[in-house]
Amino acid sequence: MKLFDRTQIAGMKLKNRIVMGPMGTTGEADGAYCREAINYFEERAKGGAGLIITGANVVTTKYEARPCTELSNFHHVERLNMLIERCHHYGAKVCVQVSPGLGRQQFTDPFTPPYSASDCSAFWFPSLKCKPFSKEQIHDIVNKIGYSASLAKMAGADAVELHAYGGYLLDQFQSKQWNTRTDEYGGELKNRMRFTLECIDSMRKNVGTDFPILVKFTPVHRAKGGRELEEGLKMVKILENAGIDAIHVDVGCYEVWHKAISTVYEKEGHQMDVVGAVKKVVSLPVLGQGKMFDPEKAEKAVSDGKTDYIVLAHQMLADPAWANKVKKGNTMDIVPCIGCNECLLAGFSGKHYYCAVNPLCYAEKDYMLPEKTDIKKSVLIIGGGPGGMSAAITAAKRGFNVELWEKSSRLGGNLWPAGLPTFKHDVLNLIKYMERQILKLGVKVVLNKEAVEEEVLDGKYDKIILATGSKPFMPPISGIENSVPANDYLLGIKKPGKRVVVIGGGLVGCETAAYMKETSEKVTIVEMLEDILAISEHCLNNDQALRTMIKERNIDVVGSAKVIKITPDSVIYIKNDKEYTLECDTVIIASGYRSNNELEDKLQDKVENLTVIGDAGAPRKILNAIHEGYHAIRVM
Template sequence: MSMKYPKLFAPGRIGSLTLPNRVVKAPTSTAMSNMDGTVSDRLIRHYREVARGGTGLIIAEYAFVDNIASKSAHCQLGICSDEHIPGLALLAATIKEQGARAGIQLEHCGRQKFLGTPPIKSASAVPWLALKARSGDKAIPEVLSIEEIEQIVEAFGDSVKRAVMADFDLVEIHGAHGYLITNFLSPHTNKRTDRYGGTLENRMRLLSEIIQNARGKVGREFPLTVRLSGSDYEPDGFGVDETIEVAKMCEKLGLDAIHVSGGDHHQMIHQVSPMSIPRMHNVWAAEAVRKAVGIPVIASGSITLPEFAEAILVEGKGDFISLGRPLWADPEWTNKARDGRQEDIRPCIRCNDGCLDRTFFHFQAVGCSVNPEIGREGDLQITPALQRKKVAVVGGGPAGMEAARVATLRGHSVTLFEKRSLGGVLFEGSVADFKSDLGFYSEYLATQMKKLGVEIVSKEAKADDIKTGQFDAVVVATGGKSAMPAIPGLNGPEVLDAINIFNGQAKAGKQVVVLGGGETAVEVALYLEQAGHHVTLLHRRELMARDCTITDKISYSEMLARSAVKVVTGLQVTEVKKGRVTATDKHGKTSYFEADSVITALGYVPVKDELADQLRAKSGMMVFEIGDRVRTGKVYDAVHAAYRAACQI
């Protein structure tokens, strides 16, 4: 048991299953199965590495229960056929061989079918609006008949039986996040007038019948749990009071634990919370359910650090805690917490870039911004260099520090040049309280520099510094710079850079106009408004935050709506004069905006200097240019490029 986190590392029980600690790997889709839902070699390698991290229970990602309409996403795991069993058995065995207990989640997607292919079935013909915007009327669900509901009940029960045959230790029924069972539970999506609609007793009938069918096929002793949204956060939806009643029903019917989450895909910020949403976002609902039932409750939702997890257990808000994204950011999260090495835990920054946007909306396999190895297990890994070299890294931002970290772990001698304190753009990026997760990541990287013995030179590196240092290789990661379009007056004294607002080098006046509509523009507008400034956000396009992930778009839209920021779109700035910004619309109509300060947040462009070319002129030196210096992007792009470069040295 960990002396620092004694509750977290105390053994626990879910039904007949004993767990070595209170950490549960939440079921999170990887898109790494074969197209027919069978287990792939890639999926086995992934779960082997995650299970090695010390987590007590690994609940494998949601598996579709029939071949009719239950499959949600590309390359999703399946459990609807006996032909899935051999691969599933290997998956369960692989997890258990690493010392973890093996669970699996069963799912029917209902209206939330990322694939967008027919048939889409649900309780009622209420579409997922994001899918309807993409697929049109094809996204409107077909209403399930009574006969079809009965078939789905049997499919869930048969799938539980297959999980038992595949030697899983536990099965979780997915009754959360806007999938089929939630489509029945929530009045937002259930408009039926038969015995499956109307009253709560009717709306929870599908789940009740699934539980009874499963128990009839596998018996009472096999550990069976359910995941519920404490609330779907829909105005006309499913609140915690009804969740409590459903949890009581589940306990009465013999379920062994309630796994509490929140949200649906329309309210995705409550399901996969971005960094602008408070951490431990759905723990309040787990606490409410725990007070009402006698079976264990698993709390979940942005529990990113072990101190948060320990506090939940100590305060009685949950019996177990589940981690999804944090175990992708660092599969060794549990081992490091147990060993008292919490400073070595690579923190999830809740950017939702690799694990959500690129996976579900760009149909890739799962990735992680801060951990390039996730999804590439056995393919992309840190290996000792054949020859130890002297390496210079220029730039102490996320790309530079990641390159230095990986190169040092490979056995190279690394010197990092950074004229400021370590962190680079992460410093400015984490100043706003709704971006503070970036600060944890910056602190982690800086700690690794110190623990690995990377030499830090606090100066701007010149070509002569690198040449006289007799380095064998150099990684140039000096970042990008703010874009400055050719607009008259944009170089005036009242015009300030958003970056300098965040780092304190510039102070804005009371009346502020922010130019831009991307992520940085929205963030600096909200930051200044929270600090008491009167802010107008002026953007030439109609849509704001186009460069943001889906969850940031939702969250920032809501934050702007609650704020006093005046948002003006569809206007092109034509001139900036002292005290005034001039802009025109597409019809040539001119508008004027008074401003004490004008903040530019018009994107970033790569830095163009001669450093790399000068270093290439030195015979025999390997030169890598990475990060925003080459092409502006997100943390994901910078860190992954740095990792690859360091592995090539």
């Protein structure tokens, strides 16, 4: 496979073309890398990545608070060196990304204007006008960028990458929509790129002529008023002429964050057309990304000359050993990324990374399973959804005798309605993976098995996991018998008519509406709250992607509406004290879920070791189910 060609970027020799993409990581109070981060990067090196690019390391906190790690003084070198050395032990090379800052995309508070190229609006708080950097401040940052690059080299890094993409600070200077300056840092393209070019020059002066410098940049924003590809291709030629050694291609900005950081709703390879366009106009090595987790498609992109390197980010969180598994041909054992962006949501909620499908992410040492012993414990798992499967896989890895009872004819639980819409098949990959592991590990699976109290007690199990999931909630609306829960339509049990009304504008309601619009003429969402997705706990980029889909599919939304009656051919609701009637031939209910936990009360005082996980405890997310299943067994 060309993915495993030995290659070179300037003087940096790489064992393959697989790159772990940059993702900001939390650090110690002083901005240095923490032990958890060092273990996290080491695990990806152990997993076979040829090149690891760290997340952004800010070079100063003089102008904005530190969003992640920092590389601004001698004392940051020690921990960075520890990280690099541990990665080197596995043959991986490390490229340290340095950043002048986030600018208008800095998340601070509604009262403190961030700095930017001009007095444009802050992204998170649009009523705030940014403070333009003075020329003296720009020169200060340029000097600090160079010094930070020298610290990276001192720490043992193999390369440095300039953070100049995605609507962050340097990209704000490069972009007409945010840069309205009239001095030498504004106006025509070469002036708007002056700050970036000065940073490259400062880095080169500090690291020497032979040390690789990469630049991550955005040739097209795919946002209203943003950069178009024509200008982006001119930019890459300017960057090439500046003497950099490789170009890392990105797409998007926070306004269309889903086009930059992939979600479940994006198609695979959604950035590769842009990567290929850049590759055609430069002689530099090109790093390309954009949901390239399928090994065959990654190999084809390299073989077809669209990119020189495949960059994987969230897939590396899901499975650090992606590269090793591909090399050995064990592709069916790759833990799939499902595009939920729980990782990103955690980071923007003040936490470290969490991965829905990998409970060990950022806890590689802390959450390792105990060593197997000669003690053979018996474990009964009731329910074969994501939580139950996670518990079964974990128990089998610990060497326990595992039985899994599932009342339906297949494993997967509510992953099936979540994954069957045409735009969410990433979730189906998770079912396939978990089923495969259960089969390989020899878990005893009993399908079409309803758990009853007496039989559970008769088994005298050492541990019982109640993973019975949840069922749709049907609200007390007059005529509710004229409607059907969303799951029946998502599973294909029911087929919609031409005019569909979905009652409930949460995550399930919106996805159901989008899916139904593929075959129905008219779809309307009726929501009690003012807006759809108002209380959905998902990341901004997933929210943007789903809202975009709702808009592009011309789905009507009626907010602040209370449904009072459902008839065989209409939905009657009240909005602003006025009654309205929507004619329809299909009514779908998406009003949430209720736990299937009837067994809990029956078993709780009769068994010593009962744990309730996932939706059986409270309807929540895939992350909660998988993690709770894992940890319930880990701590036994």
